[in-house]
Amino acid sequence: MKLAGKKILVTGSTMGIGYGAAAQLLEEGAVVAIHGRDMTRVRDAIQKLGGGERLVAVVGDVADLDSCKSIVQQAVAKMGGLDCLVNNAGIGELGYLEDLSEEHFDRIINTNLRSAFFLTQYALPELKKTRGNVIFTASTAGICAGPTDSHVYAAAKSGMISLGQSLALELAPYGIRVNMLCPGYIDTPLIAAENAKLNGQVFQFIEACVPLGRLGSIEECGSAIAYLASDAAAYFTGSVISNDGGATAARSWGGRN
Structure with a gap:
């Protein structure tokens, strides 16, 4: 197995892309x-x-800096080290400019961006020991x-x-790699x-505008994260990888047809 024995922390892994990544890892x-x-x-x-010795539980709110430090400490203590940090935790609350509040702004930035910075900072001493790697779950919206x-x-x-x-x-x-996965519309x-x-309008839009004509799956994101975490991707660093069914490329001409 490609990642046998590697110790990996996936934030936000109880559902969605994080869960798919955890399953693949x-x-x-x-x-x-x-x-x-x-x-x-x-x-x-x-x-x-499926439980078992290769799964450990870590709890904390990434929007809180003390909790970020605790999350890393819990993971390192329970796994006995750290080879890879997957900064996946995030929230996707949307809103139009005139409706947005300072509280909304701070909540999104703190949860999605600030946490990724400080989790990486807190994980750095362990990642230096293992010449490990960091993966950011970004987005085509970025x-x-x-x-x-x-x-x-x-x-x-x-x-x-x-x-x-x-x-x-x-x-x-330090031999530490850092890569960004940018999912598009994922199920x-x-x-x-x-x-x-929105009464089905999102799926209609995806079918019309994504060249592959469908949502991506959490398994397809998970396999990409597992690849980036592995030694098979040893020459990948600073890479921005779109996993979006061609949606980013399609922006240059407006859709599928």
């Missing part, structure tokens, strides 16, 4: 720290993944504009991309909820 032989804000949900995810109500979310994800590229340069002398509970709220 586990399948490839890694020891995985499952993280969430609620211990019950963390334990449920571990049980769903590469090109849209949707029109994603202002703060897009700013946070764009910040993650710039942060990751800068860190890739700083940390390369997660958040997308499903947004689609239901």
